Amino acid sequence: MAGRRAMTKTKGDPDELPKAKINREALKRSKRLFSYMGKHKWKFYLGLVFLLMTGVTAIIFPQLLGKLMGQIGVTGVSAFGSNEAAEAVSPEKLVAVLKDAANRYGLWMLILFAVQAMASYGRVWFFANSTENMIASLRRAAFGHIVRMPMSFFSQQQAAELNSRVSADITQINETFMTSLAEFFRQFIIIVGGLGMIFATSWKMALIMLVIVPPVAIITVLFGRKIRNISREVQEAVAQSNTIVGESFQGITNVKAFTNEAYEVDRYSKSTQNVFNLALKSAVARGLFFAFIIFCLFGAIMLIVWYGVSLCIDGEILSGDMISVLFMTVFVAASFGGIPEQYAQLQRAIGASDRIFEMMDMAAEETQKATSHKIKLEGQVRFQEVSFSYPSRKDFSVLKSITFQAEKGQTIAIVGPSGSGKSTIAQLLLRFYEPDSGEIFFDGKQAKAYDLTALRENIAVVPQDVLLFAGTIRENIAYGNPNASEAEITEAARKANALSFIESFPDGFATKVGDRGIQLSGGQRQRIAIARAVLKNPAILILDEATSSLDSESEHIVQEALDKLMVGRTSFVIAHRLSTIRNADKIMVIEKGNVSESGTHDELMQIENGLYRSLSRLQFA
Ligand SMILES: Nc1ncnc2c1ncn2[C@@H]1O[C@H](COP(=O)(O)OP(=O)(O)OP(=O)(O)O)[C@@H](O)[C@H]1O
Ligand SMILES: [Mg+2]
Numbered sequence: 201m202a203g204r205r206a207m208t209k210t211k212g213d214p215d216e217l218p219k220a221k222i223n224r225e226a227l228k229r230s231k232r233l234f235s236y237m238g239k240h241k242w243k244f245y246l247g248l249v250f251l252l253m254t255g256v257t258a259i260i261f262p263q264l265l266g267k268l269m270g271q272i273g274v275t276g277v278s279a280f281g282s283n284e285a286a287e288a289v290s291p292e293k294l295v296a297v298l299k300d301a302a303n304r305y306g307l308w309m310l311i312l313f314a315v316q317a318m319a320s321y322g323r324v325w326f327f328a329n330s331t332e333n334m335i336a337s338l339r340r341a342a343f344g345h346i347v348r349m350p351m352s353f354f355s356q357q358q359a360a361e362l363n364s365r366v367s368a369d370i371t372q373i374n375e376t377f378m379t380s381l382a383e384f385f386r387q388f389i390i391i392v393g394g395l396g397m398i399f400a401t402s403w404k405m406a407l408i409m410l411v412i413v414p415p416v417a418i419i420t421v422l423f424g425r426k427i428r429n430i431s432r433e434v435q436e437a438v439a440q441s442n443t444i445v446g447e448s449f450q451g452i453t454n455v456k457a458f459t460n461e462a463y464e465v466d467r468y469s470k471s472t473q474n475v476f477n478l479a480l481k482s483a484v485a486r487g488l489f490f491a492f493i494i495f496c497l498f499g500a501i502m503l504i505v506w507y508g509v510s511l512c513i514d515g516e517i518l519s520g521d522m523i524s525v526l527f528m529t530v531f532v533a534a535s536f537g538g539i540p541e542q543y544a545q546l547q548r549a550i551g552a553s554d555r556i557f558e559m560m561d562m563a564a565e566e567t568q569k570a571t572s573h574k575i576k577l578e579g580q581v582r583f584q585e586v587s588f589s590y591p592s593r594k595d596f597s598v599l600k601s602i603t604f605q606a607e608k609g610q611t612i613a614i615v616g617p618s619g620s621g622k623s624t625i626a627q628l629l630l631r632f633y634e635p636d637s638g639e640i641f642f643d644g645k646q647a648k649a650y651d652l653t654a655l656r657e658n659i660a661v662v663p664q665d666v667l668l669f670a671g672t673i674r675e676n677i678a679y680g681n682p683n684a685s686e687a688e689i690t691e692a693a694r695k696a697n698a699l700s701f702i703e704s705f706p707d708g709f710a711t712k713v714g715d716r717g718i719q720l721s722g723g724q725r726q727r728i729a730i731a732r733a734v735l736k737n738p739a740i741l742i743l744d745e746a747t748s749s750l751d752s753e754s755e756h757i758v759q760e761a762l763d764k765l766m767v768g769r770t771s772f773v774i775a776h777r778l779s780t781i782r783n784a785d786k787i788m789v790i791e792k793g794n795v796s797e798s799g800t801h802d803e804l805m806q807i808e809n810g811l812y813r814s815l816s817r818l819q820f821a
Contacts, residue, residue, distance in 0.1 A: 229557070232553070236334045236335075238337065240329065240333040243329050244327065247326030250326060255393065257319065259389070262524045264305055264308055264312060267305045268302060269519075269523045271301055328378060335377075339370055345560045346365070352591040355590060356592045369555055376546060384543065387536075387542065390531055391539075401524060402511065404516070405517070412500045414536060418536075421540050423488075433478050434482050437471070437474050444467055445468065448468070508525065575651075577739040577740065579740050582606075586628065586637075586638035586640060587599055587635060588636050599628075600793040602625070603638075609769065610786065612772050613773045613774075613775060614788050615790070615812065616789050623744055630656060631652060634648075642655065660742070662742070662744070666725040668725055670713065673728065676717070677728060680735035693731045695730075701727075730758070783801070786799065787801060
């Protein structure tokens with residue numbers, strides 16, 4: 201039970217993606233990302249121009265607003281709220297001048313908004329267009345590279361891990377390019393431009409702002425982050441506690457059989473107590489955060505307002521300018537607060553692209569269909585003192601100096617205990633892995649001398665559990681040869697004893713097989729796999745326990761199809777049920793990576809104390 205309790209950590213939170221340091225080296229590497237934009241780069245640069253425009257308009261806005269609002273509250277010539285008021289002499293003229301100015305600033309703001317609206321649209325559109333182009337080619341390149349990686353790579357990687365390379369990592373880059381990068385630049389423009397504007401208006405206001413705003417903004421951000429961390433802890437604790445419930449009910453027979461009800465109840469109540477404690481901790485933090493915001497953040501703003509008003513009264517600053525400065529302060533503060541988050545996003549994106557490129561720089565197999573010319577093997581196979589251990593477990597030797605030869609068209613049966621290395625022989629035949637020592641020959645020529653694609657086109661496998669792709673029966677059969685004609689597909693289905701069940705479906709060949717083919721029975725899937733192999737028309741056939749998961753009736757139908765398929769091909773039949781391989785030209789018994797016995801059925805039955813003989817006796821008894 202200890203084992204399954206350990207696996208409750210919630211994964212997949214984007215915040216959990218590791219970050220990379222941003223330095224010149226990292227920026228140089230991220231140039232490679234840009235190269236995937238190809239001929240769409242100009243759109244990115246145009247997006248940058250629009251971005252700059254939105255930044256500039258954001259700085260102009262508070263100034264116009266201040267000017268507009270500066271026109272109110274001016275009751276007499278003595279209290280000048282604006283430059284324009286100072287120019288006026290008589291009260292009537294003052295009103296007219298004020299109104300005129302208000303209209304003018306109002307109109308300018310309207311124009312400003314129009315410009316900003318256009319620039320925002322342009323920025324989003326051009327960034328999205330260039331980024332989506334980049335992401336699409338990056339996804340294609342990453343997927344294209346990963347599927348061409350050798351099996352030794354896949355045997356050391358979890359499928360889920362690879363999935364997240366292509367999905368989560370690239371999505372992170374996507375989001376960063378679409379929003380974070382733009383936000384980062386915009387906030388940078390606002391901070392620099394806004395500070396410049398405030399300094400130009402009133403250096404006293406600027407100084408007090410610089411003293412107050414950054415610390416408050418930083419504390420707010422840190423506080424917010426702390427709260428997020430606590431919330432995540434709460435979520436994880438809840439998930440963990442839910443896991444206990446799920447496990448207990450799923451494994452209820454275990455719980456009862458071991459009379460561990462009290463133990464599970466205790467486990468669960470401890471975990472709910474933990475949730476409760478964390479939730480309280482989170483509540484305290486959130487309460488403090490609100491208190492902090494109200495007192496410190498609003499307090500700080502009011503302090504600046506109060507100071508501005510004092511400056512106003514002293515006549516050091518116009519009220520309109522003060523309003524501009526105040527609005528600008530809020531903008532700058534908000535940008536200060538946003539920068540750390542955008543920066544973190546940039547770091548994550550660089551980390552993500554590093555991981556992707558690291559993988560894309562690994563050597564792939566040379567399976568370039570387009571460039572290889574076809575070859576037609578005769579089907580003679582020879583293993584010459586082949587030794588092998590899997591790359592993920594180098595110190596465990598799976599095959600120990602195996603030697604055998606299969607003549608063209610022969611049937612070679614491979615039997616032996618589970619884990620003895622039978623399937624491994626099949627993997628080496630397909631050149632999924634290379635032997636550590638020894639040599640494999642096809643038609644007397646070294647396996648390495650053949651083009652990988654050309655070689656694999658001559659070998660077909662019918663495995664024990666056939667994995668079909670979600671799609672139609674026709675598509676799944678055509679996987680054996682995508683260029684096959686309709687007539688060839690039907691013929692292949694007939695040879696595979698599959699035609700009658702396919703035609704019994706209302707949709708025939710267009711029947712959807714469902715995810716991984718779950719809408720078909722095991723025997724039906726097997727026959728689809730055989731039809732695939734028929735279409736491929738290989739010289740060499742590998743049947744890895746092709747019938748062992750079937751009941752005797754479908755086994756009979758499938759075996760019949762297999763027998764037809766094997767005619768004229770060199771076939772390697774891995775089987776546990778010895779009845780199916782009795783007539784093989786040669787039977788090899790594999791034990792702990794060695795060929796311990798080899799010969800025909802009759803020859804092997806002669807061996808006193810032989811494994812084959814004792815197994816046969818057991819099975820036929
Ligand atoms: N991808 C892999 N990485 C590391 N070790 C592996 C891998 N695949 C198989 N092995 C190990 O290699 C040995 C031989 O495995 P193999 O699959 O060839 O056995 P088998 O004879 O086909 O057994 P079974 O009858 O159960 O199918 C086993 O000890 C197994 O644990
Ligand atoms: Mg096996």
